[in-house]
Amino acid sequence: xxxxxxxxxxxxxxxxxxxxxxxxxxxxxxxxxxxxxxxxxxxxxxxxxxxxxxxxxxxxxxxxxxxxxxxxxxxxxxxxxxxxxxxxxxxxxxxxxxxxxxxxxxxxxxxxxxxxxxxxxxxxxxxxxxxxxxxxxxxxxxxxxxxxxxxxxxxxxxxxxxxxxxxxxxxxxxxxxxxxxxxxxxxxxxxxxxxxxxxxxxxxxxxxxxxxxxxxxxxxxxxxxxxxxxxxxxxxxxxxxxxxxxxxxxxxxxxxxxxxxxxxxxxxxxxxxxxxxxxxxxxxxxxxxxxxxxxxxxxxxxxxxxxxxxxxxxxxxxxxxxxxxxxxxxxxxxxxxxxxxxxxxxxxxxxxxxxxxxxxxxxxxxxxxxxxxxxxxxxxxxxxxxxxxxxxxxxxxxxxxxxxxxxxxxxxxxxxxxxxxxxxxxxxxxxxxxxxxxxxxxxxxxxxxxxxxxxxxxxxxxxxxxxxxxxxxxxxxxxxxxxxxxxxxxxxxxxxxxxxxxxxxxxxxxxxxxxxxxxxxxxxxxxxxxxxxxxxxxxxxxxxxxxxxxxxxxxxxxxxxxxxxxxxxxxxxxxxxxxxxxxxxxxxxxxxxxxxxxxxxxxxxxxxxxxxxxxxxxxxxxxxxxxxxxxxxxxxxxxxxxxxxxxxxxxxxxxxxxxxxxxxxxxxxxxxxxxxxxxxxxxxxxxxxxxxxxxxxxxxxxxxxxxxxxxxxxxxxxxxxxxxxxxxxxxxxxxxxxxxxxxxxxxxxxxxxxxxxxxxxxxx
Amino acid sequence: xxxxxxxxxxxxxxxxxxxxxxxxxxxxxxxxxxxxxxxxxxxxxxxxxxxxxxxxxxxxxxxxxxxxxxxxxxxxxxxxxxxxxxxxxxxxxxxxxxxxxxxxxxxxxxxxxxxxx
Numbered sequence: 042x043x044x045x046x047x048x049x050x051x052x053x054x055x056x057x058x059x060x061x062x063x064x065x066x067x068x069x070x071x072x073x074x075x076x077x078x079x080x081x082x083x084x085x086x087x088x089x090x091x092x093x094x095x096x097x098x099x100x101x102x103x104x105x106x107x108x109x110x111x112x113x114x115x116x117x118x119x120x121x122x123x124x125x126x127x128x129x130x131x132x133x134x135x136x137x138x139x140x141x142x143x144x145x146x147x148x149x150x151x152x153x154x155x156x157x158x159x160x161x162x163x164x165x166x167x168x169x170x171x172x173x174x175x176x177x178x179x180x181x182x183x184x185x186x187x188x189x190x191x192x193x194x195x196x197x198x199x200x201x202x203x204x205x206x207x208x209x210x211x212x213x214x215x216x217x218x219x220x221x222x223x224x225x226x227x228x229x230x231x232x233x234x235x236x237x238x239x240x241x242x243x244x245x246x247x248x249x250x251x252x253x254x255x256x257x258x259x260x261x262x263x264x265x266x267x268x269x270x271x272x273x274x275x276x277x278x279x280x281x282x283x284x285x286x287x288x289x290x291x292x293x294x295x296x297x298x299x300x301x302x303x304x305x306x307x308x309x310x311x312x313x314x315x316x317x318x319x320x321x322x323x324x325x326x327x328x329x330x331x332x333x334x335x336x337x338x339x340x341x342x343x344x345x346x347x348x349x350x351x352x353x354x355x356x357x358x359x360x361x362x363x364x365x366x367x368x369x370x371x372x373x374x375x376x377x378x379x380x381x382x383x384x385x386x387x388x389x390x391x392x393x394x395x396x397x398x399x400x401x402x403x404x405x406x407x408x409x410x411x412x413x414x415x416x417x418x419x420x421x422x423x424x425x426x427x428x429x430x431x432x433x434x435x436x437x438x439x440x441x442x443x444x445x446x447x448x449x450x451x452x453x454x455x456x457x458x459x460x461x462x463x464x465x466x467x468x469x470x471x472x473x474x475x476x477x478x479x480x481x482x483x484x485x486x487x488x489x490x491x492x493x494x495x496x497x498x499x500x501x502x503x504x505x506x507x508x509x510x511x512x513x514x515x516x517x518x519x520x521x522x523x524x525x526x527x528x529x530x531x532x533x534x535x536x537x538x539x540x541x542x543x544x545x546x547x548x549x550x551x552x553x554x555x556x557x558x559x560x561x562x563x564x565x566x567x568x569x570x571x572x573x574x575x576x577x578x579x580x581x582x583x584x585x586x587x588x589x590x591x592x593x594x595x596x597x598x599x600x601x602x603x604x605x606x607x608x609x610x611x612x613x614x615x616x617x618x619x620x621x622x623x624x625x626x627x628x629x630x631x632x633x634x635x636x637x638x639x640x641x642x643x644x645x646x647x648x649x650x651x652x653x654x655x656x657x658x659x660x661x662x663x664x665x666x667x668x669x670x671x672x673x674x675x676x677x678x679x680x681x682x683x684x685x686x687x688x689x690x691x692x693x694x695x696x697x698x699x700x701x702x703x704x705x706x707x708x709x710x711x712x713x714x715x716x717x718x719x720x721x722x723x724x725x726x727x728x729x730x731x732x733x734x735x736x737x738x739x740x741x742x743x744x745x746x747x748x749x750x751x752x753x754x755x756x757x758x759x760x761x762x763x764x765x766x767x768x769x770x771x772x773x774x775x776x777x778x779x780x781x782x783x784x785x786x787x788x789x790x791x792x793x794x795x796x797x798x799x800x801x802x803x804x805x
Numbered sequence: 806x807x808x809x810x811x812x813x814x815x816x817x818x819x820x821x822x823x824x825x826x827x828x829x830x831x832x833x834x835x836x837x838x839x840x841x842x843x844x845x846x847x848x849x850x851x852x853x854x855x856x857x858x859x860x861x862x863x864x865x866x867x868x869x870x871x872x873x874x875x876x877x878x879x880x881x882x883x884x885x886x887x888x889x890x891x892x893x894x895x896x897x898x899x900x901x902x903x904x905x906x907x908x909x910x911x912x913x914x915x916x917x918x919x920x921x922x
Contacts, residue, residue, distance in 0.1 A: 601833075601912060602826045609822055636806060644809055651820045651839070660831060667838055670817075674842055677810070681854040682874035684861075689883050693890045697838070700894055704901045705831070715828055723826040731819025734847065738811040741851045748853075751875045755860070756868050765862040767869075767876040772883060783884055790891035794898045 042097050042111040042164050045078050045121075049157025053150040060146025069136035069486065071149050075128035075156060082121045086511045089118050092518075096166065107227060112166035115515025119365065120163040120294055122512070127286040127376050128156050130490035134380055135278040137486040138387060148188060152282070155181035159287045163294055167227045168217040171298075175213055175259070175291065179206040182288050186275040198271035204582070205268040209258030213295075216251035219244055220302075233301050240306040249308055252299055253316075260292025260346045263320040264574030270339040271575075277383030280335060284342045285376035290368060293349045297364070300520050304356055313354025318449050321347030325456035330565075332558050334382045334392040334464050338375065341460035344453055345371045351449075352433065355440045358517065358524035363432035365513045366529065369501070370417060370429035377414035377494035378464045381407055384487050385468055388480050394463050394558050399473030404482045406492055408469040413495025415465030417502070419458040419546060425502040427542065428529055430454060434538045451545050458549030463558060505529035609730055616733045624740060640680055647673035660705055668698040685768045810850045817843030828912050830900045834893065841889040845882045852878030 052074050088095065099109040113121075132152070139145050158181055161174035180203070187199025217227065223242055224232045232239075239245060256262070261269040269289065273280055283289065296313070303309055324343035331337045345367070352364040384407050385400070386392045401408040413424075420430035433454075437446035482488065501508055509529040517526060533539065596607060647670055654666035671694030678687035715723075754767050754775070764770035772780050817839050824836025852875045860876035862869055900910070907915055 602828070605822075605825055636809075640806060640809075644813060647813060648816060651816055654835060654839070655820055655823060663831075663835055667835055670839070670842060674846065677846070678849070680856065681849070682857060682859040683849070683879050683882075684859050686849075686879055686882055686886070689886050693886050697890060697893055697897075700897055704897050723823050726826070727819040727823035730822050731815035731817075733815075734818040734843070735811045735815030738814055738847055738850055739808065742807055742811070742853075746853050748875060750877050754876050755862075755873065759862050759867040765864075767860040767862065768879045768883065771876055771880040776880065779884070783888060786888060787891045790895045793895050797895075797898045797902045800902065 317351025
């Protein structure tokens with residue numbers, strides 16, 4: 042199974058090098074990729090129907106239990122066939138639709154990677170693998186949606202789609218880690234058979250939230266739905282592929298896949314059917330206000346996704362059966378409608394439903410495809426859509442809230458019929474406008490795919506048991522083992538469900554005649570845009586960005602002293618907080634008694650010198666004061682038994698002062714650059730920090746001092762290193778290497794100084 | 806005496822911080838030197854100070870038996886003094902060069918380095 046995914050990636054890689062050669066008419070040869078994969082997957086049908094489940098496992102990070110494991114069961118097969126089947130038609134369609142496009146090779150490359158990622162997503166048994174392929178679909182769809190990258194709106198929608206689906210992906214990773222944590226495996230099958238009841242787990246709600254956010258963002262559920270209409274900026278083959286069979290169904294797939302683990306719980310069911318119902322009604326209602334064919338299709342797609350989530354929420358085996366059937370129904374008719382939209386756009390240059398009419402006379406095969414797709418969309422006899430809608434009504438009638446849910450389903454289906462009519466029939470009937478008389482039937486590579494889909498929609502309607510036995514029943518077996526659902530049939534006799542179907546169709550047709558799509562209505566709806574989730578989430582994103590840049594500009598403002606100020610204030614806060622809580626402040630004034638006059642006068646000189654260095658107006662005086670401070674420190678070292686330090690300090694201090702004076706006379710006058718207020722503020726901070734350091738050092742002096750290292754050096758200096766000045770012995774013997782590195786540092790500094798002095802900067 | 810040295814340390818730290826916060830480059834370096842001195846005294850102080858007992862082994866002995874000052878902080882400070890000299894020397898020369906090019910000592914006017922690439 043892994044080779045199917047690899048093949049897609051290899052083809053994409055191959056396109057990097059040889060893509061330019063494919064530009065011409067032979068680009069349709071690439072259709073062989075999805076076609077051969079489709080044929081390969083059909084060979085599994087027999088095995089799956091007999092209950093076989095082929096698996097494949099490659100160790101990846103065995104120490105963390107992460108594997109690349111693939112598993113072909115009914116559900117995976119159903120999706121694989123959809124992905125490669127619709128993929129074949131999209132590949133073929135694209136070869137003409139984007140003929141001669143400069144970046145055709147790129148397009149096929151993205152498409153192949155996307156297809157590979159989708160296959161990986163549905164075939165993975167490891168949640169980690171699923172997550173990675175999930176992210177890959179987000180990323181590759183970003184490139185597909187933003188394919189017209191010269192268009193700003195296109196780039197914005199691509200980014201929006203990536204942001205929303207990527208946001209969901211993060212939650213999927215969270216869920217994967219939690220599952221691994223609870224069940225100590227990432228394999229979905231092992232989790233199912235581990236005997237752990239996840240609905241009883243204390244993390245159940247967290248898991249639910251994570252999985253739901255992942256699925257809702259991907260499958261465009263309210264309030265994350267708005268990326269989907271935005272994604273209509275993509276070339277039509279992309280919209281076809283992403284929104285009928287692949288990308289947006291990934292969320293549905295995720296929910297179905299996790300039904301055995303997380304389903305059958307009040308939280309699972311209630312959330313799903315609530316969100317699903319809101320989405321399907323909200324989006325279906327929106328289709329009434331659109332005039333762009335792709336806009337209508339986008340909202341009807343969201344509505345269908347809502348129905349699917351709603352059905353998974355109802356959760357009975359009939360509802361799951363209905364969801365599976367409806368996935369295929371929708372893929373067939375929605376792909377056809379998208380492809381037809383693409384043809385209309387390609388041939389007439391407009392997708393505005395109010396402008397299109399009468400095209401039946403010039404492109405008959407397309408009109409037939411439209412009619413067939415519309416029949417399936419409306420759920421009329423004998424289409425596959427009829428079977429699907431029947432099952433939905435059956436599921437709602439059996440549910441806990443039979444009346445309410447059935448009304449929801451009926452209303453949604455009426456509105457969906459309206460949407461299907463606008464795309465599948467409306468452009469073809471009526472009179473042909475003057476400006477469309479030159480429009481002609483396009484290449485068969487454009488009209489064959491939708492026609493084929495339309496015919497399939499009828500065929501599966503007449504013989505629903507073909508798909509039922511091959512795909513739906515084995516899938517259902519995975520989702521709800523030991524459940525029995527009656528096999529699919531087209532005709533159930535005169536039942537209440539049939540009556541509902543008739544009512545739906547009748548009211549739908551009535552709506553079509555009463556309500557005409559118009560630009561005025563679309564404008565009216567725009568007025569309440571400020572309430573739309575899109576506006577709100579965008580506002581949030583903008584606000585987030587603004588806060589982040591405010592925050593960054595506040596701290597990273599480019600002024601050195603502000604960085605230092607921040608660091609010092611933070612440090613003062615930490616030290617201060619610690620001291621307030623832990624200080625046992627006791628001063629021992631006895632030590633002050635044996636002070637000598639030398640010590641006191643040295644310290645006094647030092648204090649004066651420090652203040653002088655700070656406040657003097659003369660640079661030279663400041664440097665001289667620095668020298669005095671240095672010599673005073675030197676004296677302290679002398680008093681307190683550190684002759685080596687005294688010598689070093691004396692030398693270095695002298696050198697520094699000399700260097701300073703040598704350089705200083707070239708520098709400008711000492712100016713008072715900051716105002717009084719700043720100086721007071723800085724003075725306050727300096728006093729605060731200095732006091733904290735004083736208190737801190739007094740605190741440290743209270744703690745007894747072990748002095749083990751002191752002991753070691755005293756005993757071993759002479760014995761081991763033959764030196765009597767211990768400080769010197771430490772520096773040149775015990776820590777000799779450190780000293781060598783220190784010398785290296787000094788050499789580098791000296792080289793730097795030398796370089797700077799010799800540097801000649803050319804004036805430009 | 807420890808208390809007085811602690812106060813001196815605080816003074817050096819405070820003065821150093823105050824000078825670092827100034828806009829003048831020369832003051833910045835003076836601040837750095839003051840901070841460095843403060844740090845040295847701090848290490849010296851918390852390593853405990855002893856009067857008149859340098860860590861030197863007497864002529865006629867192979868080890869010290871009497872009380873003596875801790876040699877470890879002294880070794881540390883010695884290293885610190887020397888290294889900070891390297892830093893100061895480099896910084897002072899750098900200021901000189903920077904002033905030659907930018908004609909200012911004001912840090913705020915040195916924000917855009919790109920012009921002098």
